[in-house]
Amino acid sequence: xxTKPLTTMKFSVLHFFSCSFLLVIILGSSxxxxxxxxxxxxxxxxxxxxxxxVLTDSARGISKTYTYTDxxxxxxxxxxxxxxxxxxxxxxxxxxxxxxLNLILLNQLQVPVDTISKEVTSEGDAHMVFFNPExxxxxxxxxxxxxxxxxxxxxxxxxxxxxASKLPIGLRTTWYTKSKTxxxxxxxxxxxxxxxxxxxxxxxxxxxxxxxxxxxxx
Amino acid sequence: MLLRLSxxxxxxxxxxxxxxxxxxxxxxxxxxxxxxxxADASYAQLKDVLSGNVYTxxxxxxxxxxxxxxxxxxxxxxxxxxxxxxxxxxxxMSKVQTLQLSHYLHMLHDVxxxxxxxxxxxxxxxxxxSASDVYRHQASGIAAVLAxxxxxxxxxxxxxxxxxxxxxxxxxxxxxxxxxxxxxxxxWGNDHAPEMDAFLMTQIEVVKGAASVRYGSDAIGGVVLLxxxxxxxxxxxxxxxxxQYIGNGRMPAGAMQIQGHAxxxxxxxxxxxxxxxxxxxxxxxxxxxxxxxxxxxxxxxQSAYHNTRWGxxxxxxxxxxALGLFSGSHLATMADLKAAIASSVPLQPSNxxxxxxxxxSQDVQHxxxxxxxxxxxxxxxxxxxSLALQNNLxxxxxxxxxxxxxxxxxSYRLQGYQHEVVIEHQQWHGVKGQMGIQYAAQQNNAWGSxxxxxxxxxxxxxxxxxxxxxxxxxxxxALLEIGSRLDYRTLQTFFYKSNSLQEPFHTFLQNxxxxxxxxxxxxNGRLLCYIGSAWRxxxxxxxxxxxxxxxxxxxxxxxxxxxxxxxxxxxxHWTAETDRFHWESQMYYxxxxxxxxxxxxxxxxxxxxxxxxxxxxxxxxxxxxxIDVLQRFKIHRxxxxxxxxxxxxxxxxxxxxxxxxxxxxxxxxxxxxxxxYSHASVLMACGAQWVNRQWRLPATGDxxxxxxxxxxxxxxxxxxxxxxxxxLSCGMQIQNLFNKTYRSYLDRFRYFTDALGRSVxxxxxxxx
Numbered sequence: 001x002x003t004k005p006l007t008t009m010k011f012s013v014l015h016f017f018s019c020s021f022l023l024v025i026i027l028g029s030s031x032x033x034x035x036x037x038x039x040x041x042x043x044x045x046x047x048x049x050x051x052x053x054v055l056t057d058s059a060r061g062i063s064k065t066y067t068y069t070d071x072x073x074x075x076x077x078x079x080x081x082x083x084x085x086x087x088x089x090x091x092x093x094x095x096x097x098x099x100x101l102n103l104i105l106l107n108q109l110q111v112p113v114d115t116i117s118k119e120v121t122s123e124g125d126a127h128m129v130f131f132n133p134e135x136x137x138x139x140x141x142x143x144x145x146x147x148x149x150x151x152x153x154x155x156x157x158x159x160x161x162x163x164a165s166k167l168p169i170g171l172r173t174t175w176y177t178k179s180k181t182x183x184x185x186x187x188x189x190x191x192x193x194x195x196x197x198x199x200x201x202x203x204x205x206x207x208x209x210x211x212x213x214x215x216x217x218x
Numbered sequence: 219m220l221l222r223l224s225x226x227x228x229x230x231x232x233x234x235x236x237x238x239x240x241x242x243x244x245x246x247x248x249x250x251x252x253x254x255x256x257a258d259a260s261y262a263q264l265k266d267v268l269s270g271n272v273y274t275x276x277x278x279x280x281x282x283x284x285x286x287x288x289x290x291x292x293x294x295x296x297x298x299x300x301x302x303x304x305x306x307x308x309x310x311m312s313k314v315q316t317l318q319l320s321h322y323l324h325m326l327h328d329v330x331x332x333x334x335x336x337x338x339x340x341x342x343x344x345x346x347x348s349a350s351d352v353y354r355h356q357a358s359g360i361a362a363v364l365a366x367x368x369x370x371x372x373x374x375x376x377x378x379x380x381x382x383x384x385x386x387x388x389x390x391x392x393x394x395x396x397x398x399x400x401x402x403x404x405x406w407g408n409d410h411a412p413e414m415d416a417f418l419m420t421q422i423e424v425v426k427g428a429a430s431v432r433y434g435s436d437a438i439g440g441v442v443l444l445x446x447x448x449x450x451x452x453x454x455x456x457x458x459x460x461x462q463y464i465g466n467g468r469m470p471a472g473a474m475q476i477q478g479h480a481x482x483x484x485x486x487x488x489x490x491x492x493x494x495x496x497x498x499x500x501x502x503x504x505x506x507x508x509x510x511x512x513x514x515x516x517x518x519x520q521s522a523y524h525n526t527r528w529g530x531x532x533x534x535x536x537x538x539x540a541l542g543l544f545s546g547s548h549l550a551t552m553a554d555l556k557a558a559i560a561s562s563v564p565l566q567p568s569n570x571x572x573x574x575x576x577x578x579s580q581d582v583q584h585x586x587x588x589x590x591x592x593x594x595x596x597x598x599x600x601x602x603x604s605l606a607l608q609n610n611l612x613x614x615x616x617x618x619x620x621x622x623x624x625x626x627x628x629s630y631r632l633q634g635y636q637h638e639v640v641i642e643h644q645q646w647h648g649v650k651g652q653m654g655i656q657y658a659a660q661q662n663n664a665w666g667s668x669x670x671x672x673x674x675x676x677x678x679x680x681x682x683x684x685x686x687x688x689x690x691x692x693x694x695x696a697l698l699e700i701g702s703r704l705d706y707r708t709l710q711t712f713f714y715k716s717n718s719l720q721e722p723f724h725t726f727l728q729n730x731x732x733x734x735x736x737x738x739x740x741x742n743g744r745l746l747c748y749i750g751s752a753w754r755x756x757x758x759x760x761x762x763x764x765x766x767x768x769x770x771x772x773x774x775x776x777x778x779x780x781x782x783x784x785x786x787x788x789x790x791h792w793t794a795e796t797d798r799f800h801w802e803s804q805m806y807y808x809x810x811x812x813x814x815x816x817x818x819x820x821x822x823x824x825x826x827x828x829x830x831x832x833x834x835x836x837x838x839x840x841x842x843x844x845i846d847v848l849q850r851f852k853i854h855r856x857x858x859x860x861x862x863x864x865x866x867x868x869x870x871x872x873x874x875x876x877x878x879x880x881x882x883x884x885x886x887x888x889x890x891x892x893x894x895y896s897h898a899s900v901l902m903a904c905g906a907q908w909v910n911r912q913w914r915l916p917a918t919g920d921x922x923x924x925x926x927x928x929x930x931x932x933x934x935x936x937x938x939x940x941x942x943x944x945x946l947s948c949g950m951q952i953q954n955l956f957n958k959t960y961r962s963y964l965d966r967f968r969y970f971t972d973a974l975g976r977s978v979x980x981x982x983x984x985x986x
Binding site: 036037038048049050051068069070073074076078079197203206207208209210211 | 553554557661663664671672673710712714716719765766824826830
């Protein structure tokens with residue numbers, strides 16, 4: 001039987017130990033120490049802190065802005081109605097009239113203020129605005145016109161996405177008021193984020209915005 | 219599909235291959251002679267590590283094993299006064315070996331000892347998962363393997379994300395040890411799965427009960443001990459390869475190990491391991507659960523040297539995984555959550571299969587390195603020391619953020635350092651045991667929209683655990699074990715509150731103790747009466763969480779005045795074993811002081827997205843108690859029946875109502891037919907699992923009522939044979955045989971989808 005030379009044996013053992021030691025040291029020192037102190041929190045990029053409803057009376061050309069805002073984001077102060085021009089939560093409309101609604105969404109936590117509604121338009125195939133989603137229906141004879149059930153109001157969508165099926169988005173709409181009888185109610189405005197699943201229906205996706213305004217038709 | 223066909227073909231080919239004839243009629247006899255210090259050899263037990271079979275010594279000092287097939291066996295020799303010793307035996311013909319019992323078997327020339335494992339070494343009962351359970355379920359992850367044991371449930375957060383629950387306790391209340399070292403990423407909260415390569419960690423033991431004395435904080439419900447297999451002691455390079463295919467998700471998975479051994483005054487052994495899996499969309503019986511692919515790739519390197527006086531080992535591993543979360547489960551607001559729960563099918567139904575997935579998704583990486591040393595000071599004393607480093611990274615991608623594919627919404631990095639020095643001694647003035655010091659440090663960093671604070675944590679512990687013989691019975695020695703421990707922890711957290719940096723500092727000091735009495739009984743039985751205490755300080759998350767928990771639709775607020783959670787565990791454990799019968803039963807009661815839990819405060823955080831319910835952390839007095847039973851009964855020489863029963867009850871004592879998320883009552887039973895031929899063995903089994911509806915529920919706190927009771931069935935076949943002097947085994951299992959539609963109470967996905975439908979799984983394993 002051939003015996004191994006002693007030096008080879010010694011080398012292999014030594015080799016083994018130096019290897020294992022080195023490995024521990026290298027790996028240990030390569031673990032980069034991170035500063036435990038965090039940076040100030042980064043805000044959610046697509047977060048909406050204020051929602052402005054710019055309602056223009058098409059006959060007289062007068063516009064009014066209604067606002068719901070939460071300037072400090074989630075947590076902290078409770079969101080409130082009213083803004084620079086208006087300070088109530090009731091949309092006042094005249095009967096048998098036509099209004100154009102422009103929905104402006106802002107993120108005031110970003111510097112400079114981020115206009116989310118622009119982004120919603122550019123990602124139109126992943127977003128859609130719904131009005132009273134549980135109590136409204138499409139009118140069969142008029143494409144993309146909604147009839148609200150609790151209040152005598154029709155809403156027509158004026159903007160469409162770039163997808164093959166050209167589905168409505170809902171940031172720009174035209175409102176047609178009917179008679180003033182039973183003309184008091186609430187309008188819930190919901191923006192849904194529906195990437196890859198937008199089909200014109202309310203169910204899919206996640207909610208990006210949900211605000212409720214009272215509404216009176218005089 | 220192609221893969222499925224080729225697997226079936228491969229199995230058919232192997233079945234028709236005439237295997238070389240082999241005789242499985244060998245015997246192995248170990249003759250034990252006594253030593254001055256160890257008077258009674260007949261208390262010795264020999265355990266076959268792979269099969270889990272235990273053989274006892276007869277009055278003449280012989281342990282006789284019969285009807286063995288040729289091959290390599292790994293045995294563990296146990297005697298209450300000695301150190302557990304692992305050795306390998308190569309059997310080509312019947313063999314008789316003699317041993318003089320000593321504290322250390324490695325001093326003996328007759329048997330080649332391959333390892334001196336730092337034994338888990340408390341009297342607390344450990345349940346060892348059998349090799350076949352491990353092989354059959356490892357492609358589904360560690361939690362799926364562990365759920366095969368009585369008293370253990372699997373808590374799911376979607377396919378690929380599941381955690382272990384022991385006796386109704388999970389997350390922070392279960393300690394996981396990888397190669398004897400703490401697995402830290404549990405600290406990230408309950409909805410993060412353990413990042414562990416189930417193909418590597420095949421030696422799995424579970425300690426059920428409070429074991430803080432040996433393992434430190436968090437060992438409240440129990441401890442899961444995960445190890446890679448024994449390193450080899452044969453000269454030639456050999457290994458194993460396995461291929462698995464999980465039908466539901468069309469997931470191929472594979473693992474390969476190569477190992478070798480060299481003698482150079484001492485023994486050098488090494489192993490290389492790699493594994494991976496690539497799964498696509500999984501399906502419930504009626505629809506696909508979209509965006510649920512999972513991809514994983516792991517590797518590990520292991521090496522050891524030992525001689526008769528000392529030894530060292532090094533272990534390096536990396537785990538990498540990416541997985542998609544069911545898109546219908548990741549919701550922005552409570553209104554969305556309610557709508558999804560109210561619908562009986564997912565709101566975005568799809569039957570499309572894809573191996574790809576998009577946000578919401580997670581990327582996870584876990585690196586681990588360990589170096590351990592042992593030194594036999596003399597016949598009685600041994601010094602062990604080990605050092606481990608780990609680095610855990612996690613990136614969570616959210617479909618909300620603009621550039622979600624590139625930039626994670628939140629990412630975390632958790633680094634850990636651990637050091638342990640333990641002195642073990644054999645019978646010394648009539649006492650055997652161990653003493654040690656442990657130190658661990660942890661640093662967590664979070665980026666993005668995380669609601670978890672950054673922190674640095676240091677933990678030091680000092681313990682002693684000793685056992686002695688108190689009296690002798692007709693069936694063996696009765697042993698008493700007493701242990702105590704002192705822990706000190708500091709926790710420094712960093713977070714922003716109203717744009718100013720907060721740096722609160724906490725310290726925790728706690729002592730724990732345990733006492734256990736083990737009495738041998740009739741039927742080769744052991745009766746253990748145990749009282750132990752355990753604790754865990756509140757985590758940084760529980761103290762200072764403040765923010766939106768994405769995917770749950772809840773706003774979580776920490777409680778900075780939380781105290782340490784403490785538990786006293788009482789248990790009675792009885793095991794018995796005869797030729798035809800195996801019995802394990804455990805009754806336990808855990809009394810909690812300062813039980814930390816999350817409760818719905820009935821308040822709402824108002825935002826322009828809608829209202830989020832606010833959940834706050836609180837403490838109460840609670841009790842968790844129950845019973846586990848495992849029974850194996852040999853109906854015939856080839857037919858074995860196994861039945862498991864798990865009953866758990868949890869009660870909030872202060873509020874007089876049940877605790878939320880306790881496992882429902884479960885009974886599992888199967889019948890297995892195993893026939894060993896001269897050249898091969900065939901196994902066929904079928905079984906069913908019945909899970910009751912969880913009818914013990916608190917009045918508030920859950921989003922949806924508990925799902926109905928259900929029964930699911932499974933079948934399993936395996937064929938093992940020798941082929942060109944290699945051992946090959948192939949198997950097929952069908953899970954959820956009747957494609958039953960059900961939802962499980964402990965699955966967070968139950969709010970949105972049904973549980974997985976039928977899955978036909980195949981496996982092929984070759985030892986070369």
